[in-house]
Each structure stands twice: as C-alpha cells, then as structure tokens.
Amino acid sequence: MTTKLILETHDAFNFRTAVYSHGWCELRPFEFDQENWRLRYVFGGANPFSVVLSELPGGVEIEAPDGVTDAGTAARILREVRHILRLDEDFSGFYRLTKKQKRLEWIARMSAGRLLRSPTVFEDLVKTLATTNCSWALTRIMTTNLVEKLGREAPDGRRAFPTAAAMAGVSADFYRDEIRAGYRAPYFLELAERVASGQLDPEAWLVSDLPTKELKKEMKAVKGVGDYAAENLLKLVGRYDGLALDSWLRGQFYKKHNRETVCDDREIAAFYEKFGPWRGLAIWCDMTEKWH
C-alpha cells in the first residue's frame, strides 16, 4: 500500500526537463521509467524507503510507502524532493538571457535548466568522481555497485545510497575488486573517511559565501576532483560560471557549432561568454536540446 503526497509546483517548472536534464536519473538509487515518466528514488537513513515521482497538472505526485508518512517524514520527503528537482531555484535571469537568441528560445519556453541532483552533495560528489575518465557504462557499474554492496536495504528490497561511514568502513581493495573503481579506489576511500570523520563537509558548499573561484579550489582539494569534476559539482550546487567541459560536451560542441572540427577550449568559452554567470548552464542546455 502506498500513500500519495502532492508537491505543488509553479509555472516555471517542468517535471520532464528537470528529470531528464542529465544522466543522473539513470544512476542508482534513482530509477527512471521513461515510458511512463516516473522517477524512483530510495531515501537513506535508519529506515530506508523508496518513493516514486510523477507529474500532475500544477504539481508532482509522490508515492510513498504507508508507514513512512508521519508528519515528520512527510515534511522530509517534500523538502528533499524540492531539493532534488531544484524547485526553489530562480532561473529568470538565465531565461532573460537565452530568450535573446532565437535558437535558445526553447529553454525558457520549456522551463529547462533544472539539473537533477541528489539529496546530498556527498552523493553528488561520489557520483561525479565515478564519471571521471571512463565510459558512462562504467559510471553506472560503479554507482550500482556502491548502492548494492554498501547501501542500506529498504523494505522493497531496493537500496539507498551508502553513507560516508559505510563507505569509510571498507578497504581500497574493496573499491578496486567489488566496486570496479580501478585507480579511483583510494580516492573514494579517502573522501569517505574525510566526510565520515567530519574533516570535510560537502553539504556546506550549498550555502558557502566563498567566491566561485575559491569554492572550486576547495572542491579540487578532494583527490580525484579536477576542473571538470569541480565545475560539474559547482553546477549541482547552483553555480553555473564554469563550463565543466568533458570529452562528450566538447564533441557535441564541435558537431553543432564548429563544423565537426576540433577547437581549443578557449574558443568554446568565448562562444558562451555572453551568458556570464549562466554560461555553464547555457552550454549544457544548448548541447542537450535534442533530448527535449
């Protein structure tokens, strides 16, 4: 049996462009049913449980298991779903800029730009590490292994994303052999140990007053996080002045704007310079237009 909660949304919100904004919807503990546009997520904690999100006119329906919908848990679910879907983020400045270009007019019309994220920055940080220097298929393997082998089980048999403490409790060999993390193994372990011990608090990045340049430096102090990973994380905490260029994004740019010819990153940066603090979101939406 399930209980249904309703999360009211607003005109500048589009469930579909938010859910299918980037690959995160395919990484556990998310599960995406594109045919029916339903997104499942397994929340962690002492008693993990999964919820299913779907669209309604003017809102999002959240199916949660009976027994987890006491007032406190219901409030937590609504708060975290707002966070995941970035319901409270204001994109009006971004839309004003993109509307000036006819080819980008669709972005405001479809209320695009909300990049799906995890309930915690820690989870997004681990997943971002799992995207570095590998195929998307391997990223999915690593995140699935992390959830299956270290995540706490919900009553429906699905598992939540592991806590930092759970991740700190295994060896580097475990990351190599069981997670298939390869050379990233010591990076995962070191990150988990620092977060579990309280030495590093990635959640603080969400509300940091640091200038983006300084915050990026702090992110890059995490082993395994370089320019791409830091700029991707910056996007996930709501700062879009970095492009987060990777081989996929570069390739898409060459195809769309450079007659399939390789060019320097500085040319790509110059192309999106006019979008100022929104340039990272501008390139992402521009390159993923066909998805929508």
Added chain:
DNA sequence: GCGTCCAGGTCTACC
C-alpha cells in the same frame, strides 16, 4: 578470440 583504442579526467613529476 584477441588486440587496440578511448571514454562525461586527474595526478605527479618535471621544466
């Protein structure tokens, strides 16, 4: 079946 290449990069050593 086997070898090679490369993907949603980063680190270290060296200059």
Added chain:
DNA sequence: GGTAGACCTGGACGC
C-alpha cells in the same frame, strides 16, 4: 603555469 606520461575499466571496433 604548462606539459608528458601513467592510470583502471569495459565496450566498440577491426582483424
């Protein structure tokens, strides 16, 4: 500050 080389893995591709 810039660059070369090493680093794991799995899938695609050519033979």
